[in-house]
Amino acid sequence: MAEIYQRDVNLEDYDPDLLIELYKTMVKIRSFDENLIRLMQEGKVSGFYHSGIGSEGLSAGSITKLLRDEDYIYYNHRGCNQKIAKGVPLSKIYGDFLGTIEGTTKGLGAGIVHSADPSRGVLGQAGTIGSQLSLAVGSAFASQMKGTDQVTIVYFGDGAASRETMHGSLNWAKLYNLPVIYICENNEYAISCHVSETHGVKAHIADWSEGYGIPNCVVDGNDVLLMHEVTKEAIERAKKGRGPTFIEAQTFRHRGHFEGDPYDYIDKAVLQDWKDNRDPIKNFKKQLINSGLTTEDHLINLGKQVEEEILQAIEIAENAPMPERNRIYEGLFA
Template identity: 45%
Template sequence: MLTPELKILIYRTMYQVQQWEKKLLQFLDDGLVSGFYHAGRGHEALEVASMLALRQDDYLLYDHRGCGHMIAKGMDMVSLYGDFLANDKGSTKGLGAGIVHIADPDRGVLGQSGTLGGGHVLAAGAGLSIKLRGTDQVVVNFFGDGAANRGTFHEGANAAGAWKLPVIYIVQNNGWAISTPVDKVTAVKSFAERAAGYGMRGVSIDGMDPFAVYEATVSAVEQARRGGGPTLIEGKVVRFRGHFEGDPGTYRPEEELAQGKAQDPVITTRARLIAEKTADEQQLTALEEEVNAEVDAAAAEALTGTMPGRERLAEGAYA
């Protein structure tokens, strides 16, 4: 149920994600991060609200678009910064090479595949594990509209549907597979239409509306927990920045981007909370100042980490 407290928590977490990323982009500008980063601005509502519908022991296979889902799942901001800084403060203790190779099993964050679309089959595997162990956990797999067209989606979705696995597939449909418009490479109007081919429920939602996202995810989670099988959720979102940092995005019409930014989920949710009298300006300002201090402290701590030495090159490798 979307209580006033939960609505404020959703906003707080989205604002936290926005500010965390803003600081990471400063690290990039300062040359402190060696790897690529694919910003999540515009995707906060879909990533955050869906994760707040889960339990800590539920599983997440994230995609590379931002880190909102990881933060909302409970990952420590210091460890996330440490992963990008490639130092021992990170969740991989510096072995992630400064790109998104992040894992936190205690919070159900399983990591991601080395290639886009690999999470589809990994999610089915995690779902099968849940079913064989007889728990009521669920696994959520995030991916973009481009990765939705990989052959691995058919393999994973077919297995999940055939065996009624507790998997929730979430397509972050921002309309662009890097620089390719989705309608140029996808036959259906909505990815949710594909669900019927795998015997699962498919829903298409406004991914910029966190409250709609939360309710759709709760419904999918409840179905999965009671053995009702998987759900495919298409969240329609807007990517505010280039595909990766350094991509000028000149292939996108300026009007389209302007219209998208007018739907900024952080700004619109804040205004909505005030209009609904769920919170007032003073309360939200105090909340934001608290978050800003937390982000600054996390960034400062992450910068105190040290890089891994050569003695760790073979760590985790087995012959």
């Protein structure tokens, strides 16, 4: 059975620059999200969006200062969190939602999250839920064959974890001892269906990996430092040729499955508790201030800088032209 990952975290043991960068990344992810929702409400985004508000610590902790451009990620349904942490320019992501040529797809974004940035190791999200689990073993296998120390991290939700692709991927990863890290973002709901209704294992989703002999654990995904530590250990294990790791990160989304979802299928008191007591940004801010490493004024100013960066990125994306008609034929090989 999967064990709960626990460590005594002392902020004095960390580089202050890392701590501030983790906080800044979380603030940037949330501000991006809030501003994108605003653009949707203004009618400027033609597609749809799955908000990641409430889970910023999971992505920031598992990517910031841990992964290089040459390391690969496959993001999940709320993948803007991971793309931002990996360093994809904000204007590029906004451009994809706005459908302008500033986007990573240069106008083919169609207002949805499906995009990629191979130069930064962001290999995208597959078209069907959970199929990125199969793709992840491919890039990990390629790294192994080339003899590099590149690692692959694949993110997926508790809903995707109930699909058969996960089991095929876990079997392959263990069979070939691949440098791949599985991070299950367990926010308890696959659309409106609770995790207890979609999995045969009743304790933890990470228990599925136990049958394949893959090291695994369950971690508080809203604790950015615990996420950083558990992922760091998994990366080091992969680089040493010791194979895959499965991490179940527990979190909760503050908004519905998609913008427009009334989110009326959850207990309002439970949601309020997550917002009040388990918010990753609020709690980490309190830690930083109480430790004496920074001040509230400094973090407020940092937030203002991030907001300015966000607004500049939106301006760049909005001012970029829409693609010409011939754009649809670029990159078309059949």
